[in-house]
Amino acid sequence: MYTVIALAYLVSACLFILGLKRLQSPVTARRGNQMAALGMLVAVIATLFLYEILTPVEMIAATVVGGGIGAVLARRVEMTxxxxxxxxxxxxxxxxxxxxxxxxxxxxxxxxxxxxxxxxxxxxxxxxxxxxxxxxxxxxxxxxxxxxxxxxxxxxxxxxxxxxxxxxxxxxxxxxxxxxxxxxxxxxxxxxxxxxxxxxxxxxxxxxxxxxxxxxxxxxxxxxxxxxxxxxxxxxxxxxxxxxxxxxxxxxxxxxxxxxxxxxxxxxxxxxxxxxxxxxxxxxxxxxxGGFGGADDDDGPDVEGTTGGTVRETSPADTAILLTYAEQVVIIPGYGMAVAQAQHQVHELAEVLEARGVTVKYGIHPVAGRMPGHMNVLLAEANVSYDQLYEMDEINPEFPNTDVSLVIGANDVVNPAARTKKGSPIYGMPILDADASDTVVVLKRSLRPGYSGVENDLFYNDNTRMLFGDAKESVGELTTEVKALG
Amino acid sequence: MENLIIFVLAAFIGVEILTKVPQTLHTPLMSGANAISGITMVGALVTAGMVGTPVAKWLGALALMVATINVVGGFLVTDRMLKMFTRKPRPPRDD
Structure with missing residues (x-):
């Protein structure tokens, strides 16, 4: 009796391992998840039947209620x-x-x-x-x-x-x-x-x-x-x-x-x-x-332009021209894109650009967003093909060949201070080298520093243009302008 | 003792397999792993299914409900996410 149960458990453990292994590629991942679910089913059924569990009423009730809540949560949740x-x-x-x-x-x-x-x-x-x-x-x-x-x-x-x-x-x-x-x-x-x-x-x-x-x-x-x-x-x-x-x-x-x-x-x-x-x-x-950062704190680090530089503001029309005549554009999404729910607009812009012969790639920092892989899921939801999503180490060598980097709601992860300013709280943090591209366009609501509370040197670079406004609206306007260019 | 051996070996297998999961799938990995940790459901079934110890039974039933939320919700939401990860053909170019 116990041998049968042990064997069933072994089968389900193997299914878990094989299922997780299939998560190594987006091609096989879905099947992997299903294998893991099957493993769970095997374990549950074996437990039920072989232990001759005696009070099914409470258990069925608990399972049905729990399963129902789980299913509703899973179906209703927004990707954001x-x-x-x-x-x-x-x-x-x-x-x-x-x-x-x-x-x-x-x-x-x-x-x-x-x-x-x-x-x-x-x-x-x-x-x-x-x-x-x-x-x-x-x-x-x-x-x-x-x-x-x-x-x-x-x-x-x-x-x-x-x-x-x-x-x-x-x-x-x-x-x-x-x-x-x-x-x-x-x-x-x-x-x-x-x-x-x-x-x-x-x-x-x-x-x-x-x-x-x-x-x-x-x-x-x-x-x-x-x-x-x-x-x-x-x-x-x-x-x-x-x-x-x-x-x-x-x-x-x-x-x-x-x-x-x-x-x-x-x-x-x-x-x-x-x-x-x-x-x-x-x-x-x-x-x-804890206690790190605090972007909105009044007692945070000096918010005034410590770099003393000036910021160059741009318009959707000018940016649209830049984008349309670019060969390669790298989009760098951050938590701001998630907050603005702008992922669908971003994908639309990318499609319009691709239709005009521009190569569009997405550079994604590991800590962009609020959980591992957050940006990837949002972009996948917006129908972005996963082979356009590049990890930090893959995209960094590409920046020198990139005409325009479009930073959408990201901040600390593109701050060159992480490379240059010893003593900065973010010094030594690996970043996306957006500043190495010909032009950087930063879509942002204001000049406020990011989570670390550190002033972003990138905003004051000569090759940086700021496009102020809500990410969703700004990207929408960009798309309209690009389309208008014919 | 055998349990400890199994624990350590499983940890090695885990490291071997999981470090190769690409960043793009880290969210589904978390939610999928979450569903798998709902395996406590099995333990809950055993404790909930017994007669004679009301406290154990009710604790077990509560555990069973919570674990089932995890299992059902976790696998379903992971599937929903993974369904979206597709490779699309490039749109046709104008030129």
């Missing part, structure tokens, strides 16, 4: 809101893991070993309450709960319900340290409680409730000081936590498929976290400590 949705899903993943681990512990409270064997049907028998088990339960509850509350703070920040500014108050760090000490104490209590469980079960209960409560607050405290544009790192890290929480639950239940898939997700999130940090030239620690 994808970061929020991913944050919410991360949170649910963490919550589910913490709940399952808690449920497993609850069995020890209400079952005597003899009764347990009599009533659990085909479910696996209770393992002895060892210290190892206590450690894994604590890990699962801690990681799962932190993921849950942290993800919902991230969601609120992305949605604009809470200020995207890094929120910090006096003594916040001290409070966080106190929370961490409390967490350590609760884990100690859980371990002690497991040790003396047979005599007194109150310690374990107290430790678990304490840990859950503290972890809930800790998750909020960990995410709240982190600013909006650092959300790609936060979302990726929470993604990783949700996987690790599932893996920890796998240790609790002694369930292989949970361990394997949880670990895969954990690794995936950690890898994305590292890519994001590298792309900002900041350590994970630096991001997590």
């Amino acid at each position: 809101s994808m970061p929020e949705l991913v944050a919410v899903f991360n949170g649910f993943g963490g919550l589910a893991s913490a709940l399952v681990a808690s449920a497993e512990v609850a069995r020890y409270f209400s079952e005597t070993p003899a009764a347990a064997e009599a009533v659990t049907g085909g479910a696996p028998p209770l393992a002895p309450l060892t210290l190892t088990l206590a450690v894994t339960v604590a890990a699962s509850v801690l990681i799962g709960t932190v993921t849950f509350s942290g993800s919902f703070v991230a969601f609120a920040k992305l949605k604009g319900l809470v200020s995207g500014q890094p929120a910090q108050f006096l003594g916040m760090r001290a409070l966080t340290v106190l929370l961490l000490l409390g967490v350590a104490a609760a884990i100690g209590l859980i371990l002690y409680g497991a040790y003396v469980f047979a005599e007194d079960s109150a310690f374990l209960m107290g430790g678990l409730l304490g840990l859950g409560g503290l972890a809930l607050i800790l998750g909020i405290f960990l995410v709240i000081p982190i600013g909006g544009a650092d959300m790609p790192v936060v979302v990726a890290l929470l993604n990783s936590y949700s996987g690790l929480a599932a893996a920890a639950t796998g240790f609790v239940l002694d369930n292989i498929v949970l361990i394997i898939s949880g670990t895969l997700v954990g690794v995936s999130g950690l890898m994305l976290t590292r890519i994001m940090c590298d792309a900002m030239n900041r350590s994970l620690w630096n991001v997590l400590l």
Whole structure:
């Protein structure tokens, strides 16, 4: 019996791995996702049938309600809101893991070993309450709960319900340290409680409730000081936590498929976290400590033109001429494009230009937007072919052969100060070398600095033209002007 | 102990496979991975499906609902995104 289940779990683990492998190319990715879904189905069916689960009514209700909510969310969500949705899903993943681990512990409270064997049907028998088990339960509850509350703070920040500014108050760090000490104490209590469980079960209960409560607050405290544009790192890290929480639950239940898939997700999130940090030239620690940036803060760095240069403003008509007679145009989208929902207009402009023989490429910085790959999804939604989307390392050698770089709602990722100004907060951050192209046209609402609060030297370059206005409207006007050129 | 071995080996497989995922697919990777981490659903099924321990059962049922949101929503939204990643023929040129 258990052999059959183990084999089914092995099959589903293999399907997960093969499915993820197919995500290495956009050609096979969709099929890969379907394979992973099939793997999930296999695991669920095997669990249902082979454990002879006894109370189907509640379970069917829970599955139908959960599945319905999931389907509605997946269908309704706008592509621009994808970061929020991913944050919410991360949170649910963490919550589910913490709940399952808690449920497993609850069995020890209400079952005597003899009764347990009599009533659990085909479910696996209770393992002895060892210290190892206590450690894994604590890990699962801690990681799962932190993921849950942290993800919902991230969601609120992305949605604009809470200020995207890094929120910090006096003594916040001290409070966080106190929370961490409390967490350590609760884990100690859980371990002690497991040790003396047979005599007194109150310690374990107290430790678990304490840990859950503290972890809930800790998750909020960990995410709240982190600013909006650092959300790609936060979302990726929470993604990783949700996987690790599932893996920890796998240790609790002694369930292989949970361990394997949880670990895969954990690794995936950690890898994305590292890519994001590298792309900002900041350590994970630096991001997590928070407080970076704050574009709208009055006490931010000097907003006056520190470079002392003048800005050259341009008009849609002039820019249209530049674009039409260019051989190659590189479009550099940023979070501003997402905010303005301008992706469809951008694609229309690109098509009009291509019809006139201009080569159009998109250069995408890893941290553009609010989550890894954010720009790519938006442009894919607008029907942009994926082979036109270039990563930073691919597009940078192209800039010297580029006639016009069109910067749409991006800022820090094209700031040459990252290359030249030692001491600048963004110094050393890899950037898109837009300034190497013949002309740079920056579409922006104002001269306000980007997230880092650093003045953008690019705006004052001789070969830079500023086109002020809402990205959607400006791009629309450009398209009209290009068309008018015949 | 075996669990630890499986954990470490799975981590190596993960690194091997996932570092080759292109930047363009990082969002679907996250949402797809998210759906996979809904595998906790399996654990929830076991705990929810048992008689005799009401607390465990209700915790399990709640976990099951939440995990199912993740699984169904995650796979569907990933599919919706991946459907959009297509290679289009260049529009015909005027010249």
